[in-house]
Amino acid sequence: MTTIDKIITDKGFIVPTFEEIYNRKLDSFKTVKPNIRETDSNLIISYLKFDAIEEYDSYMQGLSIFNNLSVYTATDNYLNAITGHLNMTWLEAKKSIGKVKITADNGTIIPQAWGVETKAGIQFVTLNTEPITITNNFVEVDVISLQAGKINNVRENEITEQTEILTGVKSINNAMPTLGGVDKETDTELRERYLKRIDRKTSFTTEGIKNYILNNSNVIKCQVIENDTDNNDSEGRLPHSYECICLGDTDENIFKVLYEYKLAGIRTVGDIKKDIKGVSIGFSRPVQANLDFEINITAIKDIWKEEFKNIIKNVIQTYIDKLEPQDIIYSYVLLGEIYKNVSGIKTIDIKIKKTGTSQKFTDYQLNRKEIAILKNVLINASVSL
Secondary structure, eight states: OOOHHHHEETTEEOOOOHHHHHHHHHHHHHTTOTTOOTTSOOHHHHHHHHHHHHHHHHHHHHHHHHHTTSTTTOOHHHHHHHHGGGTOOOOOOBEEEEEEEEEEOTTOEEOTTOEEEETTOOEEEEOOSSOEEOSSSEEEEEEEEEEESGGGOOOTTOEEEESSOOTTEEEEEOSSOOBOOBOOOOHHHHHHHHHHHHHSSOSOSHHHHHHHHHHSSOOSEEEEEEEOSSSOOTTOOOTTEEEEEEESSOHHHHHHHHHHTOBTTBEEEOSEEEEETTEEEEEBOOEEEEEEEEEEEEEETTTOOTTHHHHHHHHHHHHHHTOOTTOEEOHHHHHHHHHHHOOOEEEEEEEEEETTOOOOBSSEEOOTTEEEEEEEEEEEEEEEO
8 A cells, every 4th residue: 555655745745646546456456366357347346446436535635634734735714724823814805095186166065975986887985074165166085996806996087977966066087096906815815925924034124014014004005114224324214213105094094003013222214203102103105106108019900909908008007006116117027918918919119208208218117215106008009911
């Protein structure tokens, strides 16, 4: 019989095939009855095959148990049993947030939690806690999506409809995309986050601070810059301090999270400051880099479709949404994603520039504290045979 040391190896749990198990049993039986043949109408052959199937099923059950004991292969509640010792479970889906400009007659009252939406029916409500009376023909109001999930991250100029019609309202528009909508974390994403956590020597690192903020607030993106020297750094940070650059959530919530995470002898600094119980807490908001993409494509006539342009825009938006402050936007990454999602492209050229400027780049380096916002995408497609 196959021994355990041959089943569990340095490569994992090795399951023999049904044929291997059956042939082993047949060879063993032939030591007792060497003249037996598989072609004979012999009940022993059926018993051997049945026994081989039962043994194979046992190995498969063993494989399942083995896999569920490893973070690399466990799924569902078995995975959560492993990550739970660090109080880590699947992050819930989050709603998308943004801002809309409401143009209306003076005196128009915008009620609390007023409903607006896109033409496609993605719904948002305003976040004003009291009715707002318009006095300057317009007002800007924060909004949040009714549903959670990344589908609610909509591009600029898409929130244009009233869910509840108000007399006096002339137009609605979001000048910037809405951000922060994410789907519920998958097993793969929880596994990767868990492995990153245990790989850190200590949580008292810039990565640890960043993850704590992201996991305990509605901050969408976060960059942590540390000054671990005994002197002020070139950007004025105090000795032994760190600065968090946070996109999303309210100032008060961020102050609360930073205060809860305060480290002995290490100060938080930034453009936005508050004293909490004698402790100075600070953080900064990112600078938005509005970017334009110019994409020139030559495509095959019988394959290229006009709707591919929207797919390409969505690919770019998805890539931009994942970037952190100070990241580099690589054209080759976008090229790979576009080729995976669109067919019929013969050649493609991507150029990136800041909105309102003329200098174009193949790759774009975000500055410190700078976060990318997709503003415009121009796609020129020439079709040939």
